[in-house]
Amino acid sequence: MKNIYTRVFRGGNGLASFVAVALLLLVVLPCSLDIFRLNLLGKYLTYAFVAVGLVMLWGKAGVLSLGQGVFFGLGGYCMAMFLKLEASDPVSTKIQSTPGIPDFMDWNQLTHLPAFWIPFKSLSFSLCAVILLPTLVAFIIGMAMFKRRVGGVYFAVITQALALILSMGIDSRQGYTGGRNGITDLKTLCGWDIRTHHAQYILYFVTCALLLGAILFSQWLLSGKVGKMLLAIRDREDRVRFSGYDVSMFKVAAFCFAAALSGIGGALFVLQVGFISPSLVGIVPSIEMVIFAAVGGRASLYGAVYGTLLVNTGKSLFSENFPQLWLFAMGGLFIGVVVLFPDGLAGLCDLARKKTGLAIKKLRAGSSSITAPEIAQTIVKGEES
Amino acid sequence: MNSNNSFLLSIEDLTVSFDGFKAVDALNLFIEKDELRVIIGPNGAGKTTVLDMICGKTQPTTGSIKFKNSELVGLPEHQIVRRGVGRKFQTPSIYENLTVFENLEVSYPKGHSVMGCVAFRRTKEVVDRIHEMAEEISLQDYPDIEGAFLSHGQKQWLEIGMLLMQEPELIMLDEPVAGMSPAEREQTAALIQRICKGRCIIVIDHDMEFVSRIAHKVTVLHLGKILAEGSMEEIQRNPKVIDVYLGH
Incomplete structure (x- = not known):
């Protein structure tokens, strides 16, 4: 127990940084914001899962992925499919020509539930899929890329293409996925209405707790040999290989871990916001998430949280006043951070x-x-x- | 090709061509246990390429490399390392952001898989072994100094120490004394002679004085082929070697 404590909070600022983030998220912000703003914040925090994953993958292992939206989206869609099926019970969909299937399927002349939707009637299956599906996809892509020593810019471009493929794929198969509108009108989780203020409060705290847990777990991993290996791979990949390690497997593992965290983030996003659509899966959100990590400091787990909150708060304030300038500001911010403060x-x-x-x-x-x-x-x- | 023999390392008919240029051409090289072999030769003779092929960094076009009578050609680098082949690169290749202790720890041959790393614990056995090694490479006083702050010579030693942690039976050192002061060369020569027992070492170097101090046998490479092989005295008297490499 003591061993775990020193590993997680080791270093002069380990405990202080954790307490500061925990106080901010669990006390200061809930006390000072109304539920509308807090729910918005909860949404941002789901992006922070992706940013924490990117810290592990990009900051520590040196592998930049521009397609983390894919895993966020996969996790989100797994959650949304469960919620949608629950919202589409035969009673509330009795005006449809085929009652009991999601409304967008009915609009697209589907007469029965597609086979891949059926397992998502089970909550435990859906929750497992939230984590395992992104991990599996990351594993397959990672094995295909890293075993062939594809890295750097090439890897980034390929992940970006992946984000494009997934978002277009979802977009084009409207009857199966809800298409461009996404999966909407999500109402209850096992009978518990997720749209009430009360539920939003609870979901906010669940998100915070899971995020803090993810950070502590990452910290634990980094404090051991894994952390040193990732650093060693980032700095001297060849040396690691000639010390008898299969470098590609470490990259695959880091990619899978980042994907699993993104998937959890996506599921929590759906629970708090009540919908998911391909616009959250594609290239732009994937790159935005990299910017969150870069602004916070790509090698800092806690920085990822601050970076996400800061950029998103900036985004909502800025785009409320100057909507057309936001994208330029975002681009400028990214260039500024990379050139002037590479450690965010x-x-x-x-x-x-x-x-x-x-x-x-x-x-x-x-x-x-x-x-x-x-x-x-x-x-x-x-x-x- | 399938000859089994008592050599620790036997290279037969090894050829690699890059776009038709034969960097190494039908090379045969046999090295025994406990032997310290030095490979010399002018620039572009193919010395580093030979080491690259032994450790799997470059794939040969044809030929065979047998280590302890099992074929190394075609194996991925990490597998070759796990069979007992260690390689030091020409420029010091250490982890600058890790401390001396951590550099050696990462090279400890346990927990090579991802899960093995997650489960890896710094046991007393590991710590003792690291301190022992730090002493061997004269870095016992700096376990907590980051690699980046070491002098050039100390970095070279650290990398040799990282190899030794893996307890390899074949060690390949590419220019281990390049950029070292005379005193550091002395120490390195002594270190190499110490670690030679029970394994074999291949050294590439240009410094003739250093070579004559450590070499059991010298191989001269020229244009990817062996020009001469023998003791240092024989090599220094060989007219062909004088002609292409040692000079008048």
Whole structure:
């Protein structure tokens, strides 16, 4: 138990960062926002799952995926299919020509439920699918790509194509997927009305709890050998290979983990927002999610949460006032972060912490100027002598 | 091709051509256990390419590489490593963002799979082995220094230490003393002689003084072929070698 504690909260700011995020999400924001804004925030937090996954995949393992919307969407659709079937009971759909099937199927002249929808009548199946389906898809793509040493830009482009394929595929098979409108009018989860304020509060806290859990679990993974391996692969892939590791499997695993987190995020999105559509699966949302992680600091798990909240809050404020300028602002933000602060908010925080730390040291030592490399050198020299 | 023999490493008829250019041409090379072989030769002779083929980085066009009488050609790199082949690259190739301790820990030959890594624990056995190795490569005083802060020579030693962690039976060192001070060369030569016992080592180097200190046998490569093979004295007297490589 103690071992787990030190692994998860190790490092000077481990516990402090966690408490700060937890306080913000669980106390400060619920107390200061009305339910409309809080529900909006809950929606943003579901994107944070994707951002946390990207921190593991991109920040730590160095693999950039521009198609995380695919996994967010898959998780979301799995959840939405269950909810839609529950909302389409024969009584409430009795005016349809085929009662008991989702309304969009009826509009598309389907007369029975397609076979792949049937398992989604079960909640436990649907919940498993939320995690396992994105993981499986990621596994197949990962094996196909990483075993052939496809990486870098090529991998990013392929994942982007995947996002396009999935969103177009959903779009074009209206009778089976709800098409461009998506799956809408989701009402209850096992009889529990998810549209009430009360339910929205509960779902918000469930989202927060799962997100914090995902961060702690990721932190636990990173604190062990896995974290070192990911870092080693990012920096010196060849060396890792010649130390006897199958590098591709580590990338596949990181991709699957990121996909599973995205799937959970997608399911929680559907529960809080009450619909899912292909516009949440495609290229633009996939890239936006990368921006969230980049702004927060692509190597920082906590940064991913702040980045997501900040960019989305900015988006809703900005687009309320200057809707046509938002995309430009977003692009500018991404370029700005990559060029000026490659480590994002987390990097700025580290810098500030180092600066204040140095200032304190200066005051104590009374010396005039110390820079970070000098300190590192003094440490090395000190140990040498 | 299928000859079984007592050599630890036997390379037979090894050829690789890049777009028709034969970088290594019908090479035969046999190395015994406990042997320290140095490969020398002018630039472009194919020295590094031979090492690349042994460790699986480059696929040969034809030929066979047998290690402990089993074929290495066609195996993925990590499998070759797990069979006991270690490779040090020309430029120091260590993890700059990990500490000396962590660099060695990552090279510890347990927990190679993803789940193995998740379950990996830093047991006393692991820690002891790492400290032992740090001592061997003269880095015992800097376990917590990040790789990036080490001197060039220390990085080279660390990489040799990372190889040794895997307890390989064949070690390949590509220019291990390049860029080292004379004192560091001394130490490296002593280190290589120490670790030679119970395994075989292939070294590529240009520094003749260093080569003559460590080599049991020297192979001279030229244009992808063996020009001469023998003891250092024989090589230095060989007129062909003097002509193409050592100079007047």
